[in-house]
Amino acid sequence: MAYTILIGEYAYSSWSMRGWMMLDAFGIPARTRYIPMYSEDFTAFQVEYAPARQVATLLIDEESGPQAVWDSLAIAETLHEAHPEAGIWPADPIIRRAARSMAAEMHSSFRALRNRPNMNLRARYEGFRANDDELADVTRAETLWEWALEASGGPYLCGDFSAVDAMYAPLVTRLVTYGFEIGPVAKRYVDAIYAHPSFRRWHACADAQARVIKQYHLPLPDGDITALPRLPTLTARHFEGDAGDAINTTCPYSGEAIAADSLAWIDGTVVGFCNPFCCAKSIADPEAWPKLMALLKEPSAA
Numbered sequence: 001m002a003y004t005i006l007i008g009e010y011a012y013s014s015w016s017m018r019g020w021m022m023l024d025a026f027g028i029p030a031r032t033r034y035i036p037m038y039s040e041d042f043t044a045f046q047v048e049y050a051p052a053r054q055v056a057t058l059l060i061d062e063e064s065g066p067q068a069v070w071d072s073l074a075i076a077e078t079l080h081e082a083h084p085e086a087g088i089w090p091a092d093p094i095i096r097r098a099a100r101s102m103a104a105e106m107h108s109s110f111r112a113l114r115n116r117p118n119m120n121l122r123a124r125y126e127g128f129r130a131n132d133d134e135l136a137d138v139t140r141a142e143t144l145w146e147w148a149l150e151a152s153g154g155p156y157l158c159g160d161f162s163a164v165d166a167m168y169a170p171l172v173t174r175l176v177t178y179g180f181e182i183g184p185v186a187k188r189y190v191d192a193i194y195a196h197p198s199f200r201r202w203h204a205c206a207d208a209q210a211r212v213i214k215q216y217h218l219p220l221p222d223g224d225i226t227a228l229p230r231l232p233t234l235t236a237r238h239f240e241g242d243a244g245d246a247i248n249t250t251c252p253y254s255g256e257a258i259a260a261d262s263l264a265w266i267d268g269t270v271v272g273f274c275n276p277f278c279c280a281k282s283i284a285d286p287e288a289w290p291k292l293m294a295l296l297k298e299p300s301a302a
């Protein structure tokens with residue numbers, strides 16, 4: 001099956017993150033197509049794939065043309081049906097029921113937390129004052145997480161990372177962005193999500209994307225953005241020199257020729273990419289990208 005996942009802004013679109021992780025976290029290859037939210041392109045997407053109208057939307061290549069599957073739970077179930085071995089839902093039927101219940105609750109509830117404290121991977125605010133409904137949602141999330149982690153032993157809600165964790169990952173980031181106070185079990189779960197390779201890749205893409213949408217930002221003082229619970233990674237920066245200095249001639253991701261404006265210095269080595277976005281996401285967190293790490297380890301294989 002050939003898949004394309006249509007997503008909105010990496011920094012702000014929580015449902016895009018969920019749909020994208022349903023593929024990426026389970027090693028299911030897919031093309032990612034970014035559609036800027038609140039743009040003419042977004043309206044064109046809604047017309048082209050109607051009645052789908054929100055992101056994430058999964059496109060499945062069929063002989064008759066691409067078929068759209070929209071809504072995060074429909075995406076999870078469709079992919080699970082096509083790839084039952086991928087671990088999208090836990091293998092054990094009893095644990096799977098718990099995972100589906102918690103995922104469905106994320107989808108239908110937590111309205112207070114989903115409304116005002118938007119997902120915003122660019123910010124870490126000081127002085128956010130949560131209202132009672134938001135605090136009740138945090139308490140409910142902690143109750144579910146403590147129950148599931150106690151039963152499964154962690155590190156993810158049902159043991160290994162599954163669709164239920166993709167559903168809660170954006171909520172995890174809200175706890176961090178807005179500085180909600182949480183207990184030790186929830187803190188460990190927050191750290192586990194921030195350490196997950198697929199979450200790291202998504203976050204690196206958010207770092208690489210420049211567009212700021214003002215309505216997702218609150219007029220609050222910024223806290224220390226470097227104090228996010230992200231794992232340390234290799235030092236990297238943009239490289240202004242010559243493409244001939246790179247250890248590779250083709251992009252580790254696409255296999256296409258590297259571009260002169262897409263060079264990175266990563267821990268002492270110059271690497272080229274096929275476009276500036278691939279370069280920027282690699283600089284943001286080199287260790288999140290297995291193909292890049294393989295290239296750095298064995299340049300001769302490039």
Ligand SMILES: N[C@@H](CCC(=O)N[C@@H](CS)C(=O)NCC(=O)O)C(=O)O
Nearest residue numbers: 013014015016054055056071072073
């Ligand atoms: N129930 C949907 C929610 C999808 C959703 O709300 N997506 C937002 C982006 S985070 C969207 O497309 N917003 C643009 C719009 O509604 O026009 C799901 O589970 O995926």
